[in-house]
Amino acid sequence: MVIIMVDYHIHSNYSVDAIASLEDNIIKAIELQMSEICFTDHIDYEQTPYIREIPFMFDVDQFFKEINVLKEKYKDRIKVLAGIELGMQPHIMEEVNRLINNYEFDFILGSMHNVSRVDLYSKKILEIPTDEVWTNYFEEMLVCIKKIDNLNSVGHFDLPKRYNDKFRGYNLNANLKVIKSIFIEMIERDIALEVNTGGYSYGLNHPNPSDDFLDLYISLGGKLFTIGSDSHNLDQLGRGLYKGLKILYDKGINKIVTFENQEIIFKSIKKYIK
Numbered sequence: 001m002v003i004i005m006v007d008y009h010i011h012s013n014y015s016v017d018a019i020a021s022l023e024d025n026i027i028k029a030i031e032l033q034m035s036e037i038c039f040t041d042h043i044d045y046e047q048t049p050y051i052r053e054i055p056f057m058f059d060v061d062q063f064f065k066e067i068n069v070l071k072e073k074y075k076d077r078i079k080v081l082a083g084i085e086l087g088m089q090p091h092i093m094e095e096v097n098r099l100i101n102n103y104e105f106d107f108i109l110g111s112m113h114n115v116s117r118v119d120l121y122s123k124k125i126l127e128i129p130t131d132e133v134w135t136n137y138f139e140e141m142l143v144c145i146k147k148i149d150n151l152n153s154v155g156h157f158d159l160p161k162r163y164n165d166k167f168r169g170y171n172l173n174a175n176l177k178v179i180k181s182i183f184i185e186m187i188e189r190d191i192a193l194e195v196n197t198g199g200y201s202y203g204l205n206h207p208n209p210s211d212d213f214l215d216l217y218i219s220l221g222g223k224l225f226t227i228g229s230d231s232h233n234l235d236q237l238g239r240g241l242y243k244g245l246k247i248l249y250d251k252g253i254n255k256i257v258t259f260e261n262q263e264i265i266f267k268s269i270k271k272y273i274k
Contacts, residue, residue, distance in 0.1 A: 005241050005272055006036040006258055008083070008107065009155065009196060009228020014041040014058040018232040022066055026074055028234045036079040036258060039067065040109050040155075040228070044087030045095050047113060056087065060103055081260065083107035085155060088144035089114055097149045107259040109194065109226075110148060111155035112141050121163050130166055131174065138178045145185055152259050153192040153226040154182075156208035162199060172212050183217050190224060190264065192257050193217050195248060197240030198230030207244045214251065224257050224264070245269050 011018035012025055020028075022039060029037045041063065044056035064082060071080045086096050088110045100108055115137045118125050125133060137160060145151065160167040172179055186193065199208040227244050231237040248256070248269060255266045 005032070005034050005238060006038075006227070006256070006267065007034060007229050007231070007238055007241060008038045008040070008081075008153070008226045008258065009085070009109065009194065009198070009230045010037055010039050010237065011041055011085075011230075011232045012039055014039075014063050015232070016042065016056050016058075020234045022070055024234060025231075025237060026070055026078060026080060028237050030074070030078050032238050034078060034238065036081070038081035038083040038107050038228075038258070040083040040085040040107070042085050042087065043099065044113055045092040046089065046117070047087055047119065060099070064103065081106040081258075083109060083259075085109045085111055086148075087111060087113045088141065088148070089117065090140050090143045090147070091117075093144060093147040097147075100148075100150050104261065106261060107226075108150055108152045108262065109155045109228075110144065110151045110153070112137060112144070112159060115140065115160075120160055125160075126164060126166065130170075133160060133167065134170060135175055135178075138175045138182065142178055142182050142185065145182060145191070150262060151189075151191050152262055152264075153194045153224075154186060155194045155228075156196040156198065156230065157193060157213055158209040161204060161210070162202045162208060168204075172216065179213070179216065180220065183220050183222060186217075187220060187222050187224075192224035192226045192264075193222060195225055195227045195244040196230050197227065197244040198236070200240040200243065201236065207240065207247070211247070214247070218251060218253070223253070223255075225253060226258070227256055242273060245272050249273060 047056040
């Protein structure tokens with residue numbers, strides 16, 4: 001049973017692929033008895049739009065203007081944080097760093113949505129050999145994480161599994177060295193690993209990433225986890241969060257992390273599940 005919950009991966013209509021307003025999401029989260037939510041709308045430089053013929057960008061100044069009003073309006077009912085989901089590609093990291101150094105985000109989530117400049121959601125990705133997609137995906141991720149100035153969590157770590165069946169039989173041993181290097185870099189820099197429960201809505205029977213990635217991260221000393229539903233509409237808000245927390249708890253993880261002004265805050269998992 002879910003009691004009070006946090007959700008650290010939410011898209012509002014500031015994201016090109018989402019439809020609900022900031023305020024509608026906040027009202028829904030209150031109805032769900034959430035105690036804390038963080039908006040992580042998309043900015044993906046040079047992302048090929050697959051929903052509308054407009055870029056995966058938004059007016060950051062307007063976003064902060066609106067969310068600051070809503071934070072104050074609902075402060076006695078729910079904690080609202082201003083985050084961002086940054087699409088990571090090696091050739092755009094200068095633009096990414098410029099953005100995050102110019103704004104005071106509470107939480108910065110870095111995600112890979114492209115491999116070799118090809119959108120993982122597109123049919124074009126199917127033209128590339130499966131092993132090449134995975135190898136390039138993780139090698140590019142490592143480059144990006146090393147280049148980014150401030151990063152709090154890495155989103156949906158094994159994202160290729162989400163959209164296409166051909167990627168779902170992946171064995172991480174095929175790229176074990178680079179994956180370990182990524183996790184070690186994250187651990188040394190206190191970058192959390194996201195448990196993204198949106199995977200349950202894409203025919204997966206697990207969050208992103210799957211157990212094997214979680215187990216490897218933990219075995220290397222990883223202790224920092226964020227959790228988010230990756231919602232793009234109100235029906236998806238909070239989906240699977242209990243399952244994700246239960247997976248962590250069963251692996252001996254007793255706390256998740258949240259952020260304010262990019263400062264880590266530990267929260268007990270036990271109080272969220274029973």
